[in-house]
Structure formats: C-alpha cells, structure tokens
Amino acid sequence: MNTDRAMNTVARDPDEAVTAAAGAVAGWAGAAPRERGRALETVADALEAEREELVALADSETHLGTARLTGELKRTAFQLRFFAEELREGRFLDVRIDHADPQWPTGPRPELRRFRTAIGPVLVFGASNFPFAFSVAGGDTASALAAGCPVVVKAHPGHPGLSRRTAEIVGAALSKAGAPDSVFGLVEGERAGVDALRHPLLRAAAFTGSERGGLALARIAAERPEPVPFYGELGSVNPVVVTPAAARARGAEIAEGYVGSLTQGAGQFCTNPGLLFVPADGPVDEIVRRLRAAPAAPMLGDWISDAYVAGADRLAALPASSRLVWPKDGASAAPRLLGMDLADFAGDVRVAATECFGPLGLVVTYERLADVAAVIASLPGQLTASLHGEPEEGDALTELTAALAERSGRVLWNQWPTGVSVTHAMQHGSPFPATTAPTTTSVGTAAIERFLRPVAYQAWPQDLLPPALRDGNPWGVPQRIDGRLTP
C-alpha cells in the first residue's frame, strides 16, 4: 500500500494539520489543567467504550493476540486518566513567584513570575509494537495533550486501520469535551511525517522505534532552521547481571525467568533482556534447555522478522560468539541464543551490544564478578539494567550498582525488565542510544515535562498574566512564593 496516497477523512495534509494545531495552542494551553484532565478522561472512556472493535482491529493488523491487546488498551486508558490526576495536582506547572525586593543582595530584584507552559504543537510518531500504548492515543500523545500541546500523530504503517479508527475516537471525544478544534490530528505516510517534522510551526517531536529511523528523524529535527526538541526512544539491550551467589541459590529459577522475559511477546519490547552476564559455571545449560523448548511466536510483520533474522546473523558472525540455540531454518523468527566470554565481549562492546529487536539473547560468561562492573560501564546507554543477587552480598555490589545506574534509566533487583508500569516513579529514558534525551522519561507522570517550556513574566500586569501566575491563584495550583512552596 502506498500510504502517502492513502488519505481519507481522518488523515490530513501535514501542513494543514500543523497549522491547525498551532491555531489551537492558545485555547488548549490556556485552559485550566483540570479541564484538560476532564478531556483526557473523556478520551479514555471513549476508547474503552469501543474496546471490542479496537482490539479486534488491532489483532488483525498486529497478531499480538486479544489478551495482550485488551491489557494494552486498559493501560492506554489508565495513563490518560493518570495524567488527568496529575493535572488536577498542578505541580507540573512549577509555578515560582518572586516579589520585587529592593534589598536583594545583587541589586533591586524585579517582580518575576515563572511557570512551565505548553511548548506548542507536538508531532508524535506511533510505534509498531504497542499499537495502543505507544501509538495514536499512547503515552506521548497523553503527556503532550496533558501539557497543553496540540498533537499531530504520524500513524505507524503497521496498523493503519487501527490508527485511523483510534484517531476518529480521540478526535470525537476531545470535541465532545469542548477542546478546541484541531487540537488533535493524524497524518499518514513517511513523506507526510517528514513534512510535519519540518513544519515551521512545529515545536517538538516524540518517537518510539528503531535506532535507524529515530536517528534519521532526529537529524531532520536538528537541521530545521529552528531546531526543536526530539524525544526519541530507540534501542536497548537491557543488560542483566547474575551474581555467583544468586546463580548458586536460584539458578533454575533465574533461567526460567530469563527465558520468559526474553520470549515474551516474541521479544518485541524495548525492555527485552538481550544481554545476560552469568558466571561461567552458571545456569547456561538450563537456559539453553528452556529456550529450545520455547515456541516461535508470530512477529508484528515481515519487515520486523526479516530485520530480526538479519540482526541475529550479524551477531552470530562475530568470531568469538557461539550459537547455543539456533533454529534449523535460518529464516525462522524462533528464539536464538548466542554465547561469548567476558573478555571477547569487552573487546568489541559497541558491536556485541547492538540491539537485535526480537527474541535473541547473548549470554556473556565471566570468571570473576569483580571484572563485570568495568564492562557494564563501557556499555552504551540502556533503558534498564538488572541485577540478580543475594541480600547478603551487600557492599560487594556497590560498584556494580553504580555502573548499572550510570548506564541506564531504571535498575531492577531480582526482577525482569519487560513490563513497564505507569506510575509516578517510573523512568523510561536514559543515555544514548536508548533515548536521545537522557534527562527525560517517556513513561510515567514525569513524561509531561518533555512538552513544557518555562516562561517568566517580569512586572507584568495581573489581568494579562496566565491564571497560574496571578495573585489569588484562581486555578488553585501549588505556587513557590519567594522560595517557599504553598500550599
């Protein structure tokens, strides 16, 4: 299908979509946060009201199964409602009011009132592997709308029908809730996505997908006459380190957990644990045995399984790697396991730690746990890093803890990285290449911060101030006044 020509009543011309979105900024960003919250809740209700139809449509386009898709839709509705709560709380505005102070140590201080307001129209690139939660009505859209930003979504071509239907529901629900026209739009096709990204009125973009695609778009965002923030969530191998004590105490359990996490959803998660460090006498045989028994699950599409097979073959071609689990049919998307020792891995980290999206694991065996921290420290940035240890190891794990936390956004103790809970304290973002913006998250309530820009008003008249900054605090939001937070 030539998606560039597949325009219908839902998808729009990119210039028209971004221009219309820019026209909606004043009304949407200027609305009270609790009103935006109500609109997000209306969207959540509308999506859940069409659950059966949406899940069936999603399954027909992605093969992810109705159980998983039903859960994903529930999560999508939940995160819209969770942002609505955050909007009622109001702390995201970071309101600061400094009254004029003629005695200020560096000279008379003018009256200054600062808050974080919507950055402007945001372009969201839908992901293939989460047709609900990271797509048209997903986390990027929810957090950008919550911030007060109109959103234009570029639909992922892997689920075009679902994207259009979701966009219809979102648009209708926002209208029903009284949101400005054009606060939400959809575009289709690679060219339309690039045109929207280059549009002079666009102010930020968010992307979840491959490193290759994300970097190409990041470059376009950076080379605009006015570059804009580009929040890309790219690839990650999510290292897991098993200590000798844990391997002795719970080897079989760890093997079972690893294989379950590696093969869940055919390995099509950005948090898939593709890299495992175990003692040379650890449970490698048990992992091999269990992974051989794991069935091949259908992947999202041929373009994904072809890339998986090619990536696996590239890693398997590394001279120091051995094939521990490998399908007889080289074109199969079945799980695969490679082995390598620590010294060989350390000698070629950048290549050996390249993500292969799908159910491929690389087991790195080590002789001394003390040698592992330095290798972890040399890894590229990771969404997650896990440690399986025993409580009594204590201080012996301090250096390893520091290395895991330095190279990743989320560290897990005796748990597996797949499954990203939507909470206040979730962090889904880290140094490059896992993301392009290491100071941000794309999951959890803090994701809203990506789409906010601070503005200070100096000695501005009360009746021309945004409500959040006025004396009397008509929106009832937390204000930090002369350094002290109230209420």
Add this chain to the structure above:
Amino acid sequence: MNTDRAMNTVARDPDEAVTAAAGAVAGWAGAAPRERGRALETVADALEAEREELVALADSETHLGTARLTGELKRTAFQLRFFAEELREGRFLDVRIDHADPQWPTGPRPELRRFRTAIGPVLVFGASNFPFAFSVAGGDTASALAAGCPVVVKAHPGHPGLSRRTAEIVGAALSKAGAPDSVFGLVEGERAGVDALRHPLLRAAAFTGSERGGLALARIAAERPEPVPFYGELGSVNPVVVTPAAARARGAEIAEGYVGSLTQGAGQFCTNPGLLFVPADGPVDEIVRRLRAAPAAPMLGDWISDAYVAGADRLAALPASSRLVWPKDGASAAPRLLGMDLADFAGDVRVAATECFGPLGLVVTYERLADVAAVIASLPGQLTASLHGEPEEGDALTELTAALAERSGRVLWNQWPTGVSVTHAMQHGSPFPATTAPTTTSVGTAAIERFLRPVAYQAWPQDLLPPALRDGNPWGVPQRIDGRLTP
C-alpha cells in the same frame, strides 16, 4: 598568544581532566546535598576574600571597569550561596517513591524509587563578556557542581590570567571543603576544549557565547558516538514593543530608557535590546538625539569590536534600512541606530533580526499596533521580549502578550531587559537560536535541572539505595510517596 601551548600548573590536559572528573563523580554526586552546599559557600568566601586582586586582574584583561566587575563578583559569590540554599531545600532531587501495589489498575505495580542524580562530568565554556558570572566560577559551574557533577572549565581566551587565578581559588576552596580531588579542572585553548567535548566520559556541556561558536560546538556534541546534552546560550536581539499609548504618555522617558539599556556595557549583553518597535509618530527623534550624545565605550577586545562593526555594516546594507545614527569613522565601536518600516522588516525577518553584538539598535516603525503581533510571532527565539504599554490598554494587548511569550523565555512590562537577576523565578533560556535547549534556563535556581538525570530503582535493597531514596529519609529531603509530597 597561542593558548594551546599556554599550559601551566593550573590548566590540564583535557583527557586527564575529564578522566579525573569522572573519577570524582561517585564521591561528589553521592555526598549529601547540604555538604555540597557548604563547599559552594567555601568557594564563594574564597572568591570574595581575593576581591581586590581578582577585580584588578579582570579589569586589566576586559576593560569592563572596577565598579561593574566588583558587582559581577558579588553576584558570582551570591549565586554560589543561592545554590547552596537550594541544595539544603532538596526539592531539586524530585524524589518519587511508589510502593509495590498488587492492586494497581494495569497489573501488580513493582516498588519504584526515582530521583534526579548528577548526569556526570560537565564541560563549561567560559564567556567573554562576564569574566566572573558566566565564566570559571559562574552560573554554569555553580549549577553543575550543585547538581553533583564534576566540572571541567574551558577558559575563555579573553581573560586567561583571571581564568587561571579563579580556577586556583576554586580548586583550593573545594579541597579545603573536603570535595573529592579532581571535582574541578581547567583546560585552555580551542583544541583542548574540543578534545574535552569529545571525551567519551563527558556527559554534558554548557556554553555562553556567539551563535557561530555555539553551533560548531553543539554539532561536535551531537556527533559524538554517544551524543550528550549541549546547553548553548547563543544570540538574541530582545525585541521591545512600544504601544502608541505608551509612546504618547511617556515618549521621552522611553527614549531615555532605551538608549541607556542599549549602550550599557557597550551593548555587550545577551539581553541587549537590539530591536525596537515604535509607532511611526513615536519618539524616534528623541532616541536619535540621545544616542548621538552617548559616548563610545571600549569593547572587550578587538575581536569583539571588529565583529560588531562588520555586523552593523551587514545590517546597514539591507536596502530598506536607513542610518539614523552612524559614526563618521566607520571603524568606530560607537553606538549605531538603523531604521526600517514594519513591512520591510517583515519581508526579511531572518536577516533583519540577526544579532549584532554591541550597541546597535534597529528601530522598526509601525502604523497599526494590530500588525505587530504577527511579526513578533515570526521572529526567531529570544531570551527576552519587552512591552511598554499603558495599564488601560488591557485586552488589546492579549494577542501581543501571547506572541511575545511564545517567542521568548522572559517577557518584561515597562522595564528594560539588561540586568538578569538571580532568583528562583528567573528564566534565561528560550527557543532557538537564543538557546539550544528551550526547556531549560542558565540563570536562577532552575538551572540545576540541566545537569540532573532521572534514575529509577526497582525493588532495590535498602542498603544499596542512594540515601535520598531510602525509607527513613536520612538526608531529610522532600519525598513524593505514592503521589503525595512529604513533608
């Protein structure tokens, strides 16, 4: 002077400096914030103890005068102490603790503890025009050290002696306060700066200076194997709009204020009001008269005045511009004023709104105030934007207020943009090209956020957690627990 070879006991090899800084991360970022605060106060005390020597040295290298430089040193010490206060308050850590919750709507929630920790070693490029406040011990250094990041400063060649002496004092004070060795270092010369920026262990960089220099460095930061955040504060023309009512009521006063702000410090401020919109029947003659009477002040150096004269000649060559104030000696760094009407300006905004660092003003005359907002909306990003109006104009200024706030980080009512107070609510950052990171500020307590990176710990053992995340809260910092802020 070939600064690449001007190594002495203070300046270091860039590889050695960044490697040593990386070794100091654990000790510095892991210290209690109040301890880092005490170290910053020790630095402030040490700088003030050497005030006479430092001011004399600065004046000999920059010609900025002892009054201005004494004030700037006071401000520099103040902002170190102001960050120390912010560290004691602890909110910058943004601690969030979500306890495990088996009933969480999207499935069992794991225990998650998230905070913002030091991003790692930071490279600070000193500026020419603020030898104290935006240089070796300036705002970028203060906020990065406050965040827990070791700092390597690349000295500005415009004041090499002052840079070295300041670095000696800072280094000695930090050692005296018990900071880890190598938490602070200095490098000199363009090549050393670029080498430090490319160093694999570097994690962020901050720059204040020209658009040309900043963009070259930003590209180097982006093209590293692991790109790192680059916080560049580049150029700005800081538009000022005078309404017809204000021009009628206070024309002479506005002319006086404008000329004072334009020529202050020989116009060598990033907040210099280079662009003025006035009614066609506004106080242009008064501005011309006053500016003709303003003396030429010495600039920071020949490289600055040469660039000023060349930039002024480029703007004067625009066919639609007229020379309202121009020195007979074309090579003089004396103040200059150009005039243009709104339609001509709107037809060539990108060129006409280019910053010319120094005391050059471009006066744009308009017939109808209603036409100005659209032209403001088409400007590139600005550090500040000012409006001189009368209170009774009220709603008539809504659209203009929105346009000024959309294109800048700080809007001022009936005040002048030069002079940037260090406060909680100050914002010094905005869309490109005024800065490369529109969601951040380089002045005020929020500047610390640039150098923090969130990390979440999932189900991590208490004794291996950073103190800020532990039950019992040994650092006594605000913690947001299950969504509720305590204390």
